[in-house]
Amino acid sequence: MIQFGINTRELESTISLISRVLGIRVTFFDSEGDELKFRSLSEMTRYCTARRQDSGFNGRCIECDRRHLKLAKASRKTQIYHCHDKLIEGIIPLYDYGDIYLGAIVFGQIRDSSVGRKDLRGKLKALHLSLPSYSMVKAEEIGTLLKYVSEYIIHCEIIKRKNLPWADKAESYIGANIGKKSASRHWRGILDIRHLSYSTDSRRTLECLRQNTCYAKR
Numbered sequence: 398m399i400q401f402g403i404n405t406r407e408l409e410s411t412i413s414l415i416s417r418v419l420g421i422r423v424t425f426f427d428s429e430g431d432e433l434k435f436r437s438l439s440e441m442t443r444y445c446t447a448r449r450q451d452s453g454f455n456g457r458c459i460e461c462d463r464r465h466l467k468l469a470k471a472s473r474k475t476q477i478y479h480c481h482d483k484l485i486e487g488i489i490p491l492y493d494y495g496d497i498y499l500g501a502i503v504f505g506q507i508r509d510s511s512v513g514r515k516d517l518r519g520k521l522k523a524l525h526l527s528l529p530s531y532s533m534v535k536a537e538e539i540g541t542l543l544k545y546v547s548e549y550i551i552h553c554e555i556i557k558r559k560n561l562p563w564a565d566k567a568e569s570y571i572g573a574n575i576g577k578k579s580a581s582r583h584w585r586g587i588l589d590i591r592h593l594s595y596s597t598d599s600r601r602t603l604e605c606l607r608q609n610t611c612y613a614k615r
Contacts, residue, residue, distance in 0.1 A: 401499065401558055402558075403555070404555045405435070407555045408425065408550070409436075409437055411555065412425055421505070421506070421539070422438075423502065426500055430466055443524050444524035445484075458481070458482075461481045466501060466503075468488075469489070473492060475487065475488065475490075484508060484528070485533065486505030487503070487539065487543070489540060489543045491550065491551060500556065502546065502547055504539060507529050509531075510532050
């Protein structure tokens with residue numbers, strides 16, 4: 398199982414700043430699909446809080462989140478969509494430079510300015526009208542902005558995978574000796590994964606390093 402290091406203070410500061418500036422709810426789901434809890438992040442809107450008091454409705458919310466998180470992870474692309482209650486949501490998946498999924502920035506609980514809701518009455522209607530309202534085009538622009546934020550998070554290693562000690566040493570060695578045939582032959586022998594019994598993630602890392610040394614030899 399891959400382990401991750403998260404600079405929680407920096408992540409919380411970045412996400413909460415974006416949320417305040419945009420006036421919408423922005424949060425973060427880790428690589429296991431669990432929402433991180435930060436005190437400074439905006440709470441769920443009053444409308445969604447009220448609707449999710451119903452267990453059946455809440456179950457549909459959870460399933461909708463899971464389905465689109467899975468889609469964003471698989472496609473590696475920003476997903477802007479309507480949830481099961483016709484609100485606009487967005488998911489921006491994060492992948493590090495080693496092609497490892499780190500989690501996703503999620504925003505939403507936005508009222509679509511082009512969608513009317515004649516099915517709501519009384520308090521629920523009032524709460525729905527109090528939601529931030531944007532068009533899908535505007536939501537897509539927010540998704541683009543948050544994509545840039547995700548690249549900042551990756552570049553600054555606010556979230557990063559924890560390498561095993563031997564992997565750090567291997568990467569340092571290859572970086573210092575890239576292009577040297579003797580070093581390439583040496584590491585190709587060491588990194589022959591056919592005879593190793595590491596975990597799938599370790600084998601993937603070794604294969605990546607092995608390919609790098611093969612490239613160096615060419």
